[in-house]
Amino acid sequence: MELLTNQILAGIATGAIYACMALAVVMIYQAIDHLNFAQGEMAMFSTFISWQLLQWGLPYWAAFLITLILSFVGGVLIERILFKPLAHAPVLTNVAGFIALFAIINSCAGLIWDFTIKEYPTPFGSAPFLGSQLISTHQAGMIGVTVLLLIALYAFFTYTRVGLAMRAAASVPESARLVGINTSWMIALGWGMAAAIGSIAGMLIAPVVFLEPNMMGGVLIYGFAAAVLGGLTSPFGAVIGGFLVGIIENLAGTYIPGVGNELKLPIALALIITVLVIKPAGLFGRPIVKRV
Amino acid sequence: MSPLLNIKALNAYYGQVQALHGLEFSLNEGTVTTLLGANGAGKTTTLRAICNMVRTSGAIEFDGAPLSNRSTENIVRLGIAHVPQGRGTFTTVTVEENLQLGAITRSKSGVASDIERMYAYFPVLKERRSQQAGTLSGGEQQMLAVARALMLRPRLMLLDEPSFGLAPLIVRDLFNILGKINREDKVTILVVEQNAQLALEIADHAYVIETGRIVMSGKAGEIADNEDVRKSYLGY
Numbered sequence: 001m002e003l004l005t006n007q008i009l010a011g012i013a014t015g016a017i018y019a020c021m022a023l024a025v026v027m028i029y030q031a032i033d034h035l036n037f038a039q040g041e042m043a044m045f046s047t048f049i050s051w052q053l054l055q056w057g058l059p060y061w062a063a064f065l066i067t068l069i070l071s072f073v074g075g076v077l078i079e080r081i082l083f084k085p086l087a088h089a090p091v092l093t094n095v096a097g098f099i100a101l102f103a104i105i106n107s108c109a110g111l112i113w114d115f116t117i118k119e120y121p122t123p124f125g126s127a128p129f130l131g132s133q134l135i136s137t138h139q140a141g142m143i144g145v146t147v148l149l150l151i152a153l154y155a156f157f158t159y160t161r162v163g164l165a166m167r168a169a170a171s172v173p174e175s176a177r178l179v180g181i182n183t184s185w186m187i188a189l190g191w192g193m194a195a196a197i198g199s200i201a202g203m204l205i206a207p208v209v210f211l212e213p214n215m216m217g218g219v220l221i222y223g224f225a226a227a228v229l230g231g232l233t234s235p236f237g238a239v240i241g242g243f244l245v246g247i248i249e250n251l252a253g254t255y256i257p258g259v260g261n262e263l264k265l266p267i268a269l270a271l272i273i274t275v276l277v278i279k280p281a282g283l284f285g286r287p288i289v290k291r292v
Numbered sequence: 293m294s295p296l297l298n299i300k301a302l303n304a305y306y307g308q309v310q311a312l313h314g315l316e317f318s319l320n321e322g323t324v325t326t327l328l329g330a331n332g333a334g335k336t337t338t339l340r341a342i343c344n345m346v347r348t349s350g351a352i353e354f355d356g357a358p359l360s361n362r363s364t365e366n367i368v369r370l371g372i373a374h375v376p377q378g379r380g381t382f383t384t385v386t387v388e389e390n391l392q393l394g395a396i397t398r399s400k401s402g403v404a405s406d407i408e409r410m411y412a413y414f415p416v417l418k419e420r421r422s423q424q425a426g427t428l429s430g431g432e433q434q435m436l437a438v439a440r441a442l443m444l445r446p447r448l449m450l451l452d453e454p455s456f457g458l459a460p461l462i463v464r465d466l467f468n469i470l471g472k473i474n475r476e477d478k479v480t481i482l483v484v485e486q487n488a489q490l491a492l493e494i495a496d497h498a499y500v501i502e503t504g505r506i507v508m509s510g511k512a513g514e515i516a517d518n519e520d521v522r523k524s525y526l527g528y
Binding site: 161164165167168171172174175176177178179180181182183 | 343345363364365366368369373374376380381382383384385389392393394396397400440444
């Protein structure tokens with residue numbers, strides 16, 4: 001029984017990271033109808049920036065905050081420079097753009113910080129949380145930061161005018177322009193926020209997976225699985241999907257014979273395929289009907 | 293008096309297809325003008341051209357300033373509210389949020405009292421205020437679209453087939469409210485309608501458009517009384 005509770009709690013902790021990645025993916029998907037394959041690399045690069053700031057002697061939370069802001073600016077710049085010109089381009093052009101972005105960021109990180117694996121500190125420590133052996137303080141911290149982030153995002157989208165404008169622009173762009181919303185900047189804002197959310201995921205997971213240019217590959221696939229499971233049209237669903245994927249991953253690794261740690265990743269892929277076959281809109285998504 | 297909206301030699305294109313051919317007309321401030329014509333005559337295109345939502349050449353002047361180099365959202369910010377065909381409801385947000393969106397370019401002051409004013413015009417919207425707007429009936433969504441446009445406190449309101457798909461009684465109410473808005477709030481109105489009879493009742497001035505050209509213009513009453521025009525262009 002203790003093992004089960006332990007695995008579920010550990011699943012919720014990593015699930016929090018998947019939830020962040022899924023949320024970042026869904027925010028961009030809502031804005032431009034494409035999956036950002038480079039979301040993980042953007043998060044990785046942000047994490048390297050924070051590591052560099054720490055190396056220069058900044059306190060953890062100062063580095064965290066500065067990274068958040070830089071990531072936001074970086075996300076906006078990527079949209080303005082690379083994806084704004086592609087707004088009316090065919091799907092494949094956009095896919096090529098995402099893959100290029102993936103490769104560029106990955107190589108740049110390797111060029112600047114090399115490919116050796118680096119340790120990354122946790123501000124929460126790794127002692128047992130509240131004296132319990134069930135989860136560590138870092139895992140509790142991951143969950144805590146994610147919950148705070150989700151509350152902040154909920155408040156932003158529900159109670160601020162910019163949040164309302166962003167929702168309107170994502171839902172009916174033409175009407176949004178007709179009430180005077182600059183939909184193009186709303187998309188850029190969505191990119192900035194997605195980049196910042198991803199940077200949080202990167203900084204929280206780095207102490208677990210260690211810091212290196214390929215650290216987010218697996219995490220992003222889990223994030224995609226979470227987004228697909230919850231529904232690409234539903235930010236709420238993406239978050240629930242993230243936690244579910246975290247729990248499923250851990251339980252399958254523990255209880256299904258032969259899966260173990262090595263075969264955890266295919267579970268995410270199997271989940272994506274299962275959802276797409278059985279319920280393409282995901283648990284909380286709306287089916288998308290296109291007039292042709 | 294110089295006109296509030298002045299359109300000269302306006303051409304509009306969808307890809308290679310030209311939809312408007314040298315359209316010319318003008319609106320005076322405080323008036324109701326209706327643009328009449330059959331399906332495909334270019335009525336909707338004219339409204340979309342004013343908001344820079346189609347490719348155009350020619351001149352469109354609002355209050356003496358050209359609109360041609362402005363983006364749609366910047367044209368709206370000048371005080372031109374557009375109630376689009378198909379209503380353009382923000383289906384995934386609530387009725388009240390739809391109204392807030394109408395005023396999103398304004399400062400926050402006065403928005404709450406304007407929302408109450410809209411609820412007074414359209415009591416059914418008040419009943420449904422916290423419902424998702426996509427769950428409203430067609431008629432209710434049309435009222436919401438008009439209310440949302442009014443939330444801008446526009447100087448000029450463009451309406452694209454407000455009567456489309458509505459029950460006759462609701463249409464009557466809607467046009468009464470439009471008349472009231474024009475009289476009390478001094479909003480200039482340009483309404484595109486298939487229901488010519490109704491539009492001519494509230495309009496001061498009417499233009500008849502055919503295959504992208506103005507073929508007839510005059511006082512609404514004169515157009516309504518001209519049997520030839522009615523038979524050839526208005527179909528009643």
